[in-house]
Amino acid sequence: MTISDATPDLATSPGATTAPSTDQAWTPRLWGVLAVLCLVMFLDGLDVSMVGVALPSIGTELGLSTTSLQWIINGYVLGFGGLLLLGGRTADLLGRRRVFLIALTVFAIASLVGGLVDNGTLLIASRFVKGLAAAFTAPTAMSILTTTFKEGPARNRALSIFSVFGASGYSSGLILGGLLTSAGWRWTFLMPVPFAVLALVAGTVLIPRDRAADTGGHDIVGAATLVSGMLLAVYTVVSAPARGWADPLTLGSFALAAALLASFFVVENRVAHPLVRLSILRVGSIVRANLSIVALFGSYLSFQFMMTIFLQSVLGWSPLEMALGLLPAGIIVAFGSPFVGRLIDAFGTARMIIAALTSLSLGYLWFLFAGSDQPNYTIAILPSVVLLGVGFALGFTSIMAQATSGVDDSEQGLASGLVQTSAQVGAALVLALTTALVTAGSHTATGISGAGFHQFHSGLVLVTGVALLGLLVTVSPLLRRVLNPA
Template structure:
């Protein structure tokens, strides 16, 4: 039986009208996307209050964030492939239940170590819900206009979750930091019940045995790599333990590649990396998330440490970018239909680059309207154009049996890439400061090396995306315009 015949009721032709049930499924998936953004941003705002009540040092506080990244980034590929092997609905519901329970426990514990442990469990659960939600979406809505429209709506909720989380985090923290952990619980419960009722039962989309050796080497290699990156700034990049961990992670990942080349049913079919558009999408999301999250990290420190703003004022300063994504993303389905994915991504990365360059003008007494707002708006434009386009490109031309793999791959690239760039950015920003220096004494010049790094990364993203557009184009008749997907056809998938 073919994969499409296994769950016929979840796929709809492009011209068929969307039913209330399909809208309901999309709403559940969007709610989960909203939760991911909401959780990260709310917890970031609450860190000082958590440290004060639980007696955690700054080094320990970072693990409340990095514990989540460690579980999320290290297990994403395994999460996506597990959904293909065990069934998307089953994996989605189980992981969502774990996410909700971890949120509840995190809001009740009084021990810093247990709190960090719940963050890791929550990140691990998100590593299964995120790619599974994406693969449910891409198999429910067929490639083309329907999928582009669904992905654009999906992107709205990711941005809305993050921008809402910044404001809600400021408000909830004033009432007690525990509310930042408890608030996602009822939302996760609603998504769990809705998913159980609305998402169609499906059989595993992929067949074959379990690649235990591949899963073990990939997961351990990814976890060790992410752990080493986030701990290196504190321990030292040239410390023997840091270098040894990098070498061990590289050996584990090399063994994983060797295993995948030899087993009958690999966890990751390496041939998918021979599709140029998918490789570019993964490189593009590294450039987008790596530069964006690092810039936002610097911006939040700059607002509070240099300008002396409160967390709530800072949240409102960043809100225009989130609003642009929320109101602009619904139109991205039509934009991708008209122009394809390559052109919007190029424009997006150029907008990011210009926004970072303009921010270099800011100083210790910057004016928000003239020195900061232009960068915030350009980043909003970039995120609006890039997110849906990259996600669409990363899953286009992929069989239903590998949608979980493709979704997990692009999200892994985004999470791990962002962790690596953020760690390097943090090291650059703190290199010129002394350990005993007060946060309020930081100067704008300390951010310049980090700003140069994120600008260079965004420019590199532009160049990567320009590669197929600079190749020799197919001949067209006089006055004939290129089709929306012409760039993608220049790099056809290689059959393996």
């Protein structure tokens, strides 16, 4: 398959691919619908990062190793990413409102169960179920938004607000997680419950009813091969350090995972209603956006995972101290994201993504070289936190805009689901590799007890390399234009 180098206009904003039409009056009901969708988007993003702060406390109380702890994050991320594309398709077939409300109910119940259980396996299972629910709420929320708000200024404005809440959810999880963990790690699981119930009640009243599609079908085989292949690949990466990379079971698991993922692509070429129309991957800008989101989320969540354990388990920081220490990143994302749309209009998505990944790479490099067993916050940590906040704020909206730019309205859901899937599954794989590197050679209960900064060095090298590879992918078209101006 050949990837085209043709790139849509890089100066477009997220909604600029559709022709503007008559503006739409923003009634109280419309504001209410948008508030419900933004709240759910915020909770979906928040849950990826918030629980990470509580991992040391969870590990201590439930006796879980670092390898087991990362499954609390990856269980959610894999459930979320593995079924995102199927979630959007299900909403089209069964009705967006119905799927959204059912999935939100499951999300609330799984949150409640996760905050009450005393068993690590059950906790991980509740996280996976919660991720599955989010895989249906996220794309359904997007489709409800695009069908409720008319094309043009109203939809563009709604999408801008929606994106800000999504980015803020991912970035503010560390801060909220630190505050809640200070009161007890279970609150990081229980906090979303009342907000999910509130969104459920409001959504039942405000979200307009819609009809299910008359035609179409599910790609059950495609969904099964994708989810099972990704789960097996991540499990193999996580378990390989203890078992041995050359162990026959490790090699066999890798081979089976590769076969399942290859089967997914074969299935997508043959079924009548595929999860992914593979020809969309011939558009170079879309492919680069999906690779960029892997670099952004994979490095960001993995760095967060290491910082959580390093600051609390190695340096002895309290969850509240860590939340305050990382607060600048959340502030930058929350207050900077609303202005990214204007920057995209002025400079284009490609240049904004380059700036984002450059900022992230510099943040990782700074901590890699300035970090130590007793790092000075102002010198070693704060510059990295600021650079990561800037990178995430610039990158999230820009990548989402590029991933859907130039795509026909009939495939906006596919393009949006594809980039969200890349973000979640890519983050899960990078996190699994990072965890394997950090815990390599450790045999303690937590995997890093009594360790120092050196224990995290290889993990930091990995996340830096991932960010730099994403930067290289994004900048490659511009380099080709410079080297071959004709």
